[in-house]
Amino acid sequence: MNKKYKQPWPTKAAMAQVYDKNLWGKGEDLFYSGEGSHLKYIVKPYVDNVRFFLKSFKLPVSVCDLGCGDFNIGKHLVDFTSEYIAVDIVDNLINYNKEKFKFKNLSFLSLDIAKDDLPKADCVFIRQVLQHLSNKEVEAVVKKLYRYKYIILTEHLPVEDFEPNIDIISGQGIRLKKKSGINLLAPPFNLEVKSEKQLVSVNLNDNKGVLVTTLYQLF
Ligand SMILES: C[S@@+](CC[C@H](N)C(=O)[O-])C[C@H]1O[C@@H](n2cnc3c(N)ncnc32)[C@H](O)[C@@H]1O
Numbered sequence: 001m002n003k004k005y006k007q008p009w010p011t012k013a014a015m016a017q018v019y020d021k022n023l024w025g026k027g028e029d030l031f032y033s034g035e036g037s038h039l040k041y042i043v044k045p046y047v048d049n050v051r052f053f054l055k056s057f058k059l060p061v062s063v064c065d066l067g068c069g070d071f072n073i074g075k076h077l078v079d080f081t082s083e084y085i086a087v088d089i090v091d092n093l094i095n096y097n098k099e100k101f102k103f104k105n106l107s108f109l110s111l112d113i114a115k116d117d118l119p120k121a122d123c124v125f126i127r128q129v130l131q132h133l134s135n136k137e138v139e140a141v142v143k144k145l146y147r148y149k150y151i152i153l154t155e156h157l158p159v160e161d162f163e164p165n166i167d168i169i170s171g172q173g174i175r176l177k178k179k180s181g182i183n184l185l186a187p188p189f190n191l192e193v194k195s196e197k198q199l200v201s202v203n204l205n206d207n208k209g210v211l212v213t214t215l216y217q218l219f
Contacts, residue, residue, distance in 0.1 A: 011137065012089050012112060014171040019090055023172045031093050033069030036128050036156065036211060042202050046213055047076045049200040050125070050152060053215065054080035064121035064148070066113045066141070067129030071097050074125075078103045085119045087111040114140040123150040128211070130182050131156050131174040135167040135189075138182065142189045151216040152199065157181035159203065159210050165189065176209050184216075193218055 018024060024034035036042055054061065060082040065074050068086035070093070078084045078101075087109045088094050094110040101108075109119065113129070114137035124145065130138050130153070145151055158179055165188065166180035175181050184191040193216040200213045 011170040061122035124148040127154040154213040
């Protein structure tokens with residue numbers, strides 16, 4: 001890592017570098033959060049299912065989107081919420097999103113979800129974020145999830161049975177390379193939930209694993 005991306009804030013620097021160097025690929029826009037945020041066969045089932053969940057409430061719920069990325073996903077969901085707070089660790093991405101996406105009930109915040117206090121909301125979305133973080137950082141996030149009633153978590157997992165939560169260094173890569181993936185209910189995270197329901201699962205082309213979205217209710 002060169003000087004520009006050096007310590008003392010390694011995850012922030014690593015994520016900034018991912019966007020600067022297009023390490024998750026390149027789209028038409030300045031920032032690109034990867035195929036998982038753009039390919040129709042992946043995005044549509046997710047958006048359809050999450051919209052269905054959001055529409056199941058008599059009164060719209062408030063949402064906090066942790067690691068919102070380029071917001072190609074979030075932009076399809078804002079209209080179904082009372083308030084939508086989208087946060088990401090990359091400052092210039094957040095500044096760009098603020099200019100690009102204007103909804104009355106939408107705000108963007110530059111935050112490190114492992115280190116900073118998280119905004120209040122009824123429901124939290126965490127989509128393809130924890131898969132990039134070390135166990136220490138995931139643990140720090142998990143402690144803060146108990147304030148939310150609903151968690152909609154999306155993780156990129158191996159297709160076969162796997163040993164969960166093998167540690168990685170935070171950054172561009174994910175646990176798939178170690179034939180592992182995140183399971184928040186398993187050690188060392190042991191998230192305690194009232195209920196768990198798989199909302200959607202998409203097998204990625206070329207045997208690249210599966211994207212699983214789970215709804216947890218916490219209280
Ligand atoms: C693969 S992208 C997914 C973006 C979006 N959730 C989606 O599904 O389209 C992961 C995002 O998580 C953000 N991220 C990673 N670590 C973070 C942290 N500690 N705090 C806030 N955002 C973080 C990255 O900057 C990146 O934008």
